[in-house]
Amino acid sequence: MNQDFPFLNDDPEELKELLQQFENLKSGQSHSFLDEDSFELIIDYYDEHDELPNAMQAAEMAIEQFPYSSTLLLKKANLLIESKKYQEAMALLEKASILDSTDINLYILQTDVYLAMNMHEKAAAILEEQINAFEGQDKTELLLELADVYDDCEEFEKVFDCLKLTLEYDPNNEEALHKICFWTEFTGRNEESIRLHTNIINEHPYNHLAWFNLGTAYQGLKLYEKAIDAYNYALVIDEKFEYAYRNIGDAYIRLRKYSEAIEILKKHLEIAKPEDVIYEAIGHCYERQRKYTQARYYYRKASHLSPSDDKLYYKIGVAYMTESNWENAIKSIMSAIKINKNCAEYLIALGQCYLELDKNKEGLIHLLAAVRLRPTSVNTWQEFIRGLYISGYYDEAIIQLDAAFEKLGHKPALSYYRAAVMFAQGKTKEGILQLENSLQHSPKHVKKLIELDPTLLQHPAVLELIARYKRTTRKKGKEKE
Known part of the structure; x- marks a missing residue:
C-alpha cells in the first residue's frame, strides 16, 4: 500500500486520522466529509490487513457518496472477487466499463473472474482484444497478464510467444526477462531466444539480463563456450550477478574444466549467501580431480547447510571408498541410511565396504537388503551374487542366480x-x-x-x-x- 501512496511513509498519522473519521462516520458520531481519495486509502488499508467486512463497508459507503466513480466500483468488484461472489463482481465491472473503459484494472479484474470460474478462453480473449488499445506501461502489464493466463491454460508455447512479444515492445522489462529465461528452457525454443536477446543487446548493450538469457539459451543448446562468454558480459555489467557465476560454474563442469569451475564457484561464495548446492558442486569438481580430501571438505560444508540431505553423506562415503578408507566410508554411508533407509545404492555401497574389511556376513546382509528393495534391478542382483562369490558361498550363488533369472529373465x-x-x-x-x-x-x-x-x-x-x-x-x- 505504501508503494502506491508513498506520502503515508512520512505521515502515518494521516492514515490514522482517516480511519478514525471513517469509524466515526460508521457510528454516526460525525458528519465530516471523506473525499474519494480518502475512501480509496481506507478500502486499501482494510483489504491489505485482511479486514474484508470493513473494506466492503467502506466501499459501499464510498459508492453511495460517489456513485459515478469507476475506481471505487473496481475496488468493490475486487473485494467481491476475494469473497468469491463472481456474478456480483462481473455486474459491477460492466457498470464500471460504461463509466471508464480506459482503466486496465477493469480488464485485469474481468480476467480474474473468468479464471476463478475456470473460463480460461474468455479470460485470454478479454486481454487479447484490449492489448492493442493501450500503449506504454499499460500495454506491457496486459501482455504480462496474458502470459500468466496462458500459463494457467497450460498453453506453454503461447506463454513464450507472449513474453517474446512483450520484450519486442519493452526490451528492458525485468519481469519479462526473468520469466522468458524459464520458459525458454521449458519449451526448448533456444534458437528463438538467441535471436530475440541478440536483438535486444544490439539496441541495449548494457542489459545484463539479456546477456544472461543469451547465455542460458546457448547453454540449452550445449554451446557452453558461447554461454560462458555471454555470462561474462553480464558480469562485466553487474559484477555481483550471482546467477551468472552459478551458470558459468555449471558450464565449466559440463566442459569438464573443473579447475575453472572451482574458481568461479568460489567467487560466487564471496558475493552471495553460502548455499549447499554451490558447496556440493565444488566438492564434485574436486572429486573429479581425484582430490578427495577437498571434495569431502566441501561436501561436509554442504551437509552443514542441508543436514537432511542423505546424498551428501553418501558422497562423502564414496570419496572415502575411493581411497580405500573403509571404516570412515561406513560411518558416512550409515549417516545417509539413517536419513533414507530405502536406498538400494547406499546398501550396496555399505555391503561393499564390509566385504573389503572381510566382514562378509555383514556385507551380504546389506546386499540382500538392497535386492529386496529393488528386486527388478540387475545391478542389485549382480552385487549380491558378487558378494556370495567373494565370500565363497558358491552353492548359494547358484540358487540366487536361478532366482535372479526367474525374476529378470x-x-x-x-x-x-x-x-x-x-x-x-x-x-x-x-x-x-x-x-x-x-x-x-x-x-x-x-x-x-x-x-x-x-x-x-x-x-x-x-x-x-x-x-x-x-x-x-x-x-x-x-x-x-
Missing part, C-alpha cells in the same frame, strides 16, 4: 557370473559350456566375468575360448567393412 552379466561360479565349484566342463553360451549371446559383456574374477584368465581353456571369440568378432567386423 536372461541378463548377460548374470550369465557370465554363472560361468564363474561353475569354475569356482570345480565344474570346469559346465563352466566352459556356460561361458561359450554367454559369448555366443553377448560377447561384449565378457568384461563382467573378468571384473568378477581376473584370475579366470589364468585358466587355459577360458583364455583360449575368449581369444577365439575375439578373433571371430574382429573377422566379422572386417567382412562388414
Whole structure:
C-alpha cells in the first residue's frame, strides 16, 4: 500500500486520522466529509490487513457518496472477487466499463473472474482484444497478464510467444526477462531466444539480463563456450550477478574444466549467501580431480547447510571408498541410511565396504537388503551374487542366480557370473559350456566375468575360448567393412 501512496511513509498519522473519521462516520458520531481519495486509502488499508467486512463497508459507503466513480466500483468488484461472489463482481465491472473503459484494472479484474470460474478462453480473449488499445506501461502489464493466463491454460508455447512479444515492445522489462529465461528452457525454443536477446543487446548493450538469457539459451543448446562468454558480459555489467557465476560454474563442469569451475564457484561464495548446492558442486569438481580430501571438505560444508540431505553423506562415503578408507566410508554411508533407509545404492555401497574389511556376513546382509528393495534391478542382483562369490558361498550363488533369472529373465552379466561360479565349484566342463553360451549371446559383456574374477584368465581353456571369440568378432567386423 505504501508503494502506491508513498506520502503515508512520512505521515502515518494521516492514515490514522482517516480511519478514525471513517469509524466515526460508521457510528454516526460525525458528519465530516471523506473525499474519494480518502475512501480509496481506507478500502486499501482494510483489504491489505485482511479486514474484508470493513473494506466492503467502506466501499459501499464510498459508492453511495460517489456513485459515478469507476475506481471505487473496481475496488468493490475486487473485494467481491476475494469473497468469491463472481456474478456480483462481473455486474459491477460492466457498470464500471460504461463509466471508464480506459482503466486496465477493469480488464485485469474481468480476467480474474473468468479464471476463478475456470473460463480460461474468455479470460485470454478479454486481454487479447484490449492489448492493442493501450500503449506504454499499460500495454506491457496486459501482455504480462496474458502470459500468466496462458500459463494457467497450460498453453506453454503461447506463454513464450507472449513474453517474446512483450520484450519486442519493452526490451528492458525485468519481469519479462526473468520469466522468458524459464520458459525458454521449458519449451526448448533456444534458437528463438538467441535471436530475440541478440536483438535486444544490439539496441541495449548494457542489459545484463539479456546477456544472461543469451547465455542460458546457448547453454540449452550445449554451446557452453558461447554461454560462458555471454555470462561474462553480464558480469562485466553487474559484477555481483550471482546467477551468472552459478551458470558459468555449471558450464565449466559440463566442459569438464573443473579447475575453472572451482574458481568461479568460489567467487560466487564471496558475493552471495553460502548455499549447499554451490558447496556440493565444488566438492564434485574436486572429486573429479581425484582430490578427495577437498571434495569431502566441501561436501561436509554442504551437509552443514542441508543436514537432511542423505546424498551428501553418501558422497562423502564414496570419496572415502575411493581411497580405500573403509571404516570412515561406513560411518558416512550409515549417516545417509539413517536419513533414507530405502536406498538400494547406499546398501550396496555399505555391503561393499564390509566385504573389503572381510566382514562378509555383514556385507551380504546389506546386499540382500538392497535386492529386496529393488528386486527388478540387475545391478542389485549382480552385487549380491558378487558378494556370495567373494565370500565363497558358491552353492548359494547358484540358487540366487536361478532366482535372479526367474525374476529378470536372461541378463548377460548374470550369465557370465554363472560361468564363474561353475569354475569356482570345480565344474570346469559346465563352466566352459556356460561361458561359450554367454559369448555366443553377448560377447561384449565378457568384461563382467573378468571384473568378477581376473584370475579366470589364468585358466587355459577360458583364455583360449575368449581369444577365439575375439578373433571371430574382429573377422566379422572386417567382412562388414
